[in-house]
Amino acid sequence: MNISAISKIKLEGREFYIKRDDLIDPYLAGNKYRKLYKLLKTPKNKLNKIISYGGTQSNAMLAIAAMCKSKGWEFDYYTKPQSATQKTLDIGNYFHSIEMGMNHIEIDATLYRDYIATLFLNINADEFIVHQGGAVSEAREGIEVLADEIRSASIGVRSVATPSGTGTTALFLALALKEFRVYTTPCIGDVAYLREQMQALNEIPENLIILEPKKKYHFAKPYKEFLEMHKKLIDAGVEFDLLYAPSMWEALLNQTKESLLYVHSGGVSGNENMLTRYRKKGFI
Numbered sequence: 001m002n003i004s005a006i007s008k009i010k011l012e013g014r015e016f017y018i019k020r021d022d023l024i025d026p027y028l029a030g031n032k033y034r035k036l037y038k039l040l041k042t043p044k045n046k047l048n049k050i051i052s053y054g055g056t057q058s059n060a061m062l063a064i065a066a067m068c069k070s071k072g073w074e075f076d077y078y079t080k081p082q083s084a085t086q087k088t089l090d091i092g093n094y095f096h097s098i099e100m101g102m103n104h105i106e107i108d109a110t111l112y113r114d115y116i117a118t119l120f121l122n123i124n125a126d127e128f129i130v131h132q133g134g135a136v137s138e139a140r141e142g143i144e145v146l147a148d149e150i151r152s153a154s155i156g157v158r159s160v161a162t163p164s165g166t167g168t169t170a171l172f173l174a175l176a177l178k179e180f181r182v183y184t185t186p187c188i189g190d191v192a193y194l195r196e197q198m199q200a201l202n203e204i205p206e207n208l209i210i211l212e213p214k215k216k217y218h219f220a221k222p223y224k225e226f227l228e229m230h231k232k233l234i235d236a237g238v239e240f241d242l243l244y245a246p247s248m249w250e251a252l253l254n255q256t257k258e259s260l261l262y263v264h265s266g267g268v269s270g271n272e273n274m275l276t277r278y279r280k281k282g283f284i
């Protein structure tokens, strides 16, 4: 399959290597490509339908929609009720996922939790459920491929970094790259919540270092300093997502000194939609 390139950028006088997983595909890229790797290798005729659930602008949703389109699989995606204005947008991850054939099913907020639980009880042999954000132990295989690519690149760095939501990517990367230091930071919830999420998958290895964010950020909310970091990175030559990357870069610039490789986690397709929200807030 695709081996992603490595670029170099200069930021605040430091040089960073970037593993360009964002360039793998317009929709099926970043760590969602890695997490879906095992499913991507599954022959078309083995499955008929993928089922998942979560947010209506999720990067995982978009990646699964793209995968299902290329495989000819159905895709049922469950969410809480969505705002009417979001449905009319002709930009963003939701729009593109619908375009690619996703079936969107809205569940009343009060029933949502229980409803999702029942999905797991009624699964057929030709269906597969992807947990919210792609946090499945199946993700390990694709992240081990990523680890092999990093190791064979022989660029001489001993540290890698990637931001966390569920922590699946950073955890499996640290487990697969024992001789490297792996930095991450929580972009959803705090450090304690991230550790809990990771521990549900595996014991946290010593080479995984969780950096504390400068302040408490609410996920997917517009922040002026995120926009500034985003611009600084574009000026340096690479576009990153607006939800995870700014906080990771902020932590790296302030809490690390050594040369390192940043694994681009993708999500750039969500920026259009976030930028309209920044505009509405008057930040642009």
Ligand SMILES: *Cc1c(COP(=O)(O)O)cnc(C)c1O
Binding pocket: 030, 031, 032, 059, 060, 133, 135, 163, 164, 165, 166, 167, 168, 169, 170, 241, 244, 245, 265, 266, 267, 268
């Ligand atoms: C999903 C996502 C993450 C978080 O990945 P986890 O494996 O859940 O920690 C980070 N960055 C981007 C751009 C994502 O889409």
